[in-house]
Amino acid sequence: MDSTGTSRRKFLQASGGSLGLAWLAAAWPQVVAAAEHAHAMAAADAADRSKFLLLTPAQARDVDAIASQIVPSGATPGAHEAGVVYFIDQVHAGLWKENGQDFVAGLTDFQAKCAKHHPGVAQFADLSFDDQTAYLKHIEHTPFFGGMRFLTVLGLLALPSYGGNAGKLGWKLVGFVDQHAWQPPFGHYDAEYAGFVPYAKAAEQQS
Amino acid sequence: MSARKFRPNETVDFVVVGSGAAGGVMARELSQAGFEVLVLEQGPRFTAADFRHDELDYWFNGALTNKLDTNPQTFRKTSAEKAERVTEFPAAWYAPNVGGSSVHFTANFWRFHEVDFDERSRLGAIPGTTFADWPITYDELEPYYTKVEWEVGVSGLAGASPFDPWRSKPYPMPPLPVKSSGVLLERGARKMGWHPYPAPMAIASVPYRDRAACAHCGFCIGFGCEMQAKSSTLYTMIPEAEATGRCEVRPLSYVSRIETNAAGRATGVAYFDKDKRERFQKARAVVVCANGAETARLLLMSANAQFPDGLANSSGYVGKNLMFNTYAQINALFEHELNEFKSAQVTRVVHDWYDSDPQRGFYGGGGIDSRIGPMPIAWSMFAPPPGRTWGAGFKSLLEALPRAMIVAGHGTSLPLATNRIDLDPELKDAWGLPALRMTYKDHPDDLAMARYLQDRGVESMQAAGALEVWKDPVAESTGGPHLLGTARMGNDPSTSVVDKHHRSHDIRNLFVCDGSSFVTSGRGQPTMTIQALAFRAGDHIARFAKRGEI
Numbered sequence: 001m002d003s004t005g006t007s008r009r010k011f012l013q014a015s016g017g018s019l020g021l022a023w024l025a026a027a028w029p030q031v032v033a034a035a036e037h038a039h040a041m042a043a044a045d046a047a048d049r050s051k052f053l054l055l056t057p058a059q060a061r062d063v064d065a066i067a068s069q070i071v072p073s074g075a076t077p078g079a080h081e082a083g084v085v086y087f088i089d090q091v092h093a094g095l096w097k098e099n100g101q102d103f104v105a106g107l108t109d110f111q112a113k114c115a116k117h118h119p120g121v122a123q124f125a126d127l128s129f130d131d132q133t134a135y136l137k138h139i140e141h142t143p144f145f146g147g148m149r150f151l152t153v154l155g156l157l158a159l160p161s162y163g164g165n166a167g168k169l170g171w172k173l174v175g176f177v178d179q180h181a182w183q184p185p186f187g188h189y190d191a192e193y194a195g196f197v198p199y200a201k202a203a204e205q206q207s
Numbered sequence: 208m209s210a211r212k213f214r215p216n217e218t219v220d221f222v223v224v225g226s227g228a229a230g231g232v233m234a235r236e237l238s239q240a241g242f243e244v245l246v247l248e249q250g251p252r253f254t255a256a257d258f259r260h261d262e263l264d265y266w267f268n269g270a271l272t273n274k275l276d277t278n279p280q281t282f283r284k285t286s287a288e289k290a291e292r293v294t295e296f297p298a299a300w301y302a303p304n305v306g307g308s309s310v311h312f313t314a315n316f317w318r319f320h321e322v323d324f325d326e327r328s329r330l331g332a333i334p335g336t337t338f339a340d341w342p343i344t345y346d347e348l349e350p351y352y353t354k355v356e357w358e359v360g361v362s363g364l365a366g367a368s369p370f371d372p373w374r375s376k377p378y379p380m381p382p383l384p385v386k387s388s389g390v391l392l393e394r395g396a397r398k399m400g401w402h403p404y405p406a407p408m409a410i411a412s413v414p415y416r417d418r419a420a421c422a423h424c425g426f427c428i429g430f431g432c433e434m435q436a437k438s439s440t441l442y443t444m445i446p447e448a449e450a451t452g453r454c455e456v457r458p459l460s461y462v463s464r465i466e467t468n469a470a471g472r473a474t475g476v477a478y479f480d481k482d483k484r485e486r487f488q489k490a491r492a493v494v495v496c497a498n499g500a501e502t503a504r505l506l507l508m509s510a511n512a513q514f515p516d517g518l519a520n521s522s523g524y525v526g527k528n529l530m531f532n533t534y535a536q537i538n539a540l541f542e543h544e545l546n547e548f549k550s551a552q553v554t555r556v557v558h559d560w561y562d563s564d565p566q567r568g569f570y571g572g573g574g575i576d577s578r579i580g581p582m583p584i585a586w587s588m589f590a591p592p593p594g595r596t597w598g599a600g601f602k603s604l605l606e607a608l609p610r611a612m613i614v615a616g617h618g619t620s621l622p623l624a625t626n627r628i629d630l631d632p633e634l635k636d637a638w639g640l641p642a643l644r645m646t647y648k649d650h651p652d653d654l655a656m657a658r659y660l661q662d663r664g665v666e667s668m669q670a671a672g673a674l675e676v677w678k679d680p681v682a683e684s685t686g687g688p689h690l691l692g693t694a695r696m697g698n699d700p701s702t703s704v705v706d707k708h709h710r711s712h713d714i715r716n717l718f719v720c721d722g723s724s725f726v727t728s729g730r731g732q733p734t735m736t737i738q739a740l741a742f743r744a745g746d747h748i749a750r751f752a753k754r755g756e757i
Contacts, residue, residue, distance in 0.1 A: 187543070
């Protein structure tokens with residue numbers, strides 16, 4: 001994670017080459033402040049993942065299990081390690097709290113149907129991984145599952161301050177790096193680009 | 208000179224409704240010409256320091272875009288249906304804030320071509336449509352395109368595209384550095400014999416007029432630019448208007464109607480202030496720049512005994528001929544990293560299919576460009592094909608994101624009288640005003656053109672050596688951010704709302720200039736042309752005012 005000093009240096013490296021000196025002297029503090037502010041929330045991960053605000057422990061277990069089916073753990077971290085369940089809990093207790101009761105109702109309905117489908121199993125999270133997958137295939141076109149997919153993606157990739165993306169594991173998974181300035185080359189292919197050849201010139205070269 | 212503050216009972220020369228791409232230019236042009244201008248903006252005023260890199264808030268919580276709880280909208284495909292309240296993304300999707308959608312736009316800024324203005328004459332009528340020529344030509348607009356490039360700030364490479372229209376001056380800034388997506392599109396397109404070129408973008412590639420150069424943070428589409436490198440009117444036109452000492456921009460001022468007097472002249476506008484108190488602003492002339500959806504809604508909401516069908520609507524054309532620009536997308540994965548989350552969205556464009564070609568079997572023109580769509584959450588939500596939306600297959604796609612890109616197809620939408628904005632007969636907004644109702648069904652040729660461009664996108668990526676390529680389904684439109692055609696320009700008052708100078712045919716001191724003025728849709732990316740029209744309209748309106756012809 002960048003300290004402010006490190007990110008300031010990176011910013012200088014990234015944009016220094018293209019900035020006029022006079023402009024730099026005049027506007028530098030404001031621009032650095034704005035650019036750093038834009039990323040301040042990303043850098044801060046003050047989310048509390050020690051308790052649930054809305055979900056019961058049993059509900060949280062099933063939410064975590066469903067999210068872990070959508071983005072499984074394995075050789076690399078998945079939804080579980082990224083704390084997606086904490087995002088889903090916190091967003092329904094805060095930012096989107098007006099949806100909280102609907103979400104819990106949908107989850108309760110999901111749990112009831114799952115129990116009916118698998119009598120004798122206490123809850124979805126107690127099924128084997130493969131049985132969980134099979135059950136979700138059976139309901140993957142329901143609004144509840146669509147919503148869970150959306151929430152899992154958000155919990156994986158939204159700012160850590162929303163409760164998920166713990167340790168920025170979601171961003172690491174997709175190769176996103178939260179730095180507020182970059183300089184070319186940005187990737188493999190532009191690094192080897194020779195420059196734009198105008199069409200008239202290209203024709204001359206061919207002839 | 209600091210910004211002007213008008214007293215409550217003062218009569219201003221011009222009240223401009225809306226402070227976006229058009230309204231910002233209008234405010235600058237009229238105030239610099241010596242007139243007193245009040246700009247009323249329904250939304251708040253942000254500063255660079257307010258903008259954050261928060262994809263959830265900006266893309267999925269409407270941080271910058273219109274709020275459906277307070278400003279609801281309804282949508283239907285045809286007038287035979289009852290319009291349903293829109294619940295996810297707004298049908299007419301825009302940014303209500305000072306600077307309007309120029310704050311959150313992608314900043315694609317190519318010019319329309321000559322053919323966009325006289326295509327009806329070249330191709331003939333298209334049955335069932337209101338396809339028509341513009342009342343102006345490219346040649347008449349060219350000086351104002353140049354003005355946009357230099358005054359607003361556009362980076363690009365003049366003469367790079369063999370299909371580009373003529374120009375009187377090069378771009379003031381070089382193109383932004385090419386990204387890997389641009390290199391790959393260029394590589395594939397050149398192999399196919401096409402002519403990719405550096406994307407013209409309203410983003411400062413070098414420091415420009417006291418604004419910083421782009422720092423390539425990647426948060427352009429849907430975000431405000433904390434670097435002030437994106438050439439939003441918030442950072443360009445609006446401060447310059449205020450610097451005249453003759454312009455006030457009043458945020459949180461929601462215009463509800465334009466009033467007229469017995470002589471049939473506009474007298475000013477009624478609006479709700481930030482405390483929802485109704486106010487009236489007297490003005491010698493009114494210029495509506497509220498975007499291609501809200502402009503039509505305001506004219507319709509302003510109906511009175513003298514103008515029972517709404518203002519400037521003797522033709523019945525207000526709200527009709529809504530166009531979006533047809534759109535298609537394909538996804539591609541490559542062997543090595545592209546890291547498309549860095550820098551501005553688009554760096555290469557291909558316009559080899561700009562002109563309509565009867566041999567295709569349908570009307571339409573357009574192009575493709577390279578981009579990513581747009582940031583990690585949105586890509587993960589929308590890009591995966593069926594069968595890879597969850598589970599191990601989904602996760603492997605997520606891990607491939609650094610190697611992913613998108614090719615977007617952008618093209619024509621035909622104008623249809625049945626595609627329109629009007630007032631919902633039942634639903635009201637939080638101020639008690641009729642909600643915006645949209646009726647839209649794509650012309651079959653628009654969908655055919657989208658699929659045609661999508662196929663060219665597939666070919667370009669295959670030629671570039673993509674490991675995987677897949678198409679997003681081409682679906683019928685349910686709204687969009689390009690809001691065009693609903694108060695079209697024209698010489699004939701029976702088939703247009705404003706004349707070639709953006710003066711309404713019916714009310715001498717009422718002007719309309721924004722995306723609603725478009726007669727045809729162009730091939731996508733309308734903001735450049737909206738601003739060229741605004742510079743031109745501002746020029747003419749100022750001349751009329753000086754000659755006492757308003």
